[in-house]
Structure formats: structure tokens, C-alpha cells
Amino acid sequence: MGSEDLNANLVRFPAGEGVGEHVNGEVDVLIVGVSGVGSVAVQGRCYGLRAGVVVLVPKGVMRSKRSDSADFAYLTVHRRRGLLQVCRSRHHDL
Numbered sequence: 439m440g441s442e443d444l445n446a447n448l449v450r451f452p453a454g455e456g457v458g459e460h461v462n463g464e465v466d467v468l469i470v471g472v473s474g475v476g477s478v479a480v481q482g483r484c485y486g487l488r489a490g491v492v493v494l495v496p497k498g499v500m501r502s503k504r505s506d507s508a509d510f511a512y513l514t515v516h517r518r519r520g521l522l523q524v525c526r527s528r529h530h531d532l
Contacts, residue, residue: 445518448472449503450511456504465516467495469503474510478503487512 456476469478471491478485478493479502485493487503487510495501503512 441518443518444515446513446515448511448513451476451503451505453505453508453510457502459500459502461498461500462495463498466497467501468515469493469495470513470515472511472513474505474507476503476505476507476510476512 459479469487469492471487471489473489476487478487478495479500480493480495481499481501485491487493
């Protein structure tokens with residue numbers, strides 16, 4: 439089963455690891471705790487994340503994630519982004 443509209447990713451980190459602060463200006467992201475204990479910071483406000491906890495992260499805001507246990511995992515769900523395009527510069531010798 440697949441979807442042309444949604445993107446879902448299962449993400450795992452060991453204790454003390456995670457994703458540093460960044461801004462995603464493209465899509466809102468729903469984060470669902472799957473296992474272990476961790477946290478999600480949204481615009482400087484920290485939310486505890488564990489199995490069954492859901493956090494909505496709006497596009498355009500600062501966010502980060504951190505694992506506080508060895509078995510931390512979460513699911514991210516968002517609208518599928520457009521295809522990445524690679525621009526190549528062509529130099530011609532005249």
C-alpha cells in the first residue's frame with residue numbers, strides 16, 4: 439500500500455542523539471511517539487515525547503528533537519514534498 443499524498447518516516451535515535459534546531463518552511467509535520475522517551479522543541483517550547491504522544495509542528499517554525507532513552511523512536515507524517523531538483527551549471531569553453 440502506498441500514497442501519492444503522504445510521507446511517513448520511522449526515526450530512531452540512541453540516547454543523547456537527535457536532530458538539531460532547524461526550520462522546515464515547506465510542510466506541517468505530525469510527530470507521533472512510538473517508543474522510549476525523548477523531546478521535541480517547537481519555537482523554544484519543549485514537549486515530552488513517548489509512545490502515543492502526538493505533537494504538531496507547523497511549517498516555518500524552529501524545531502529540534504532529542505532522545506532521552508536508548509529505544510527512542512517516533513513517526514513523522516506530512517504532505518509529500520515536491521521532487522528535489524538538481525541544478526547543474528554548464529561551462530563552455532569558447
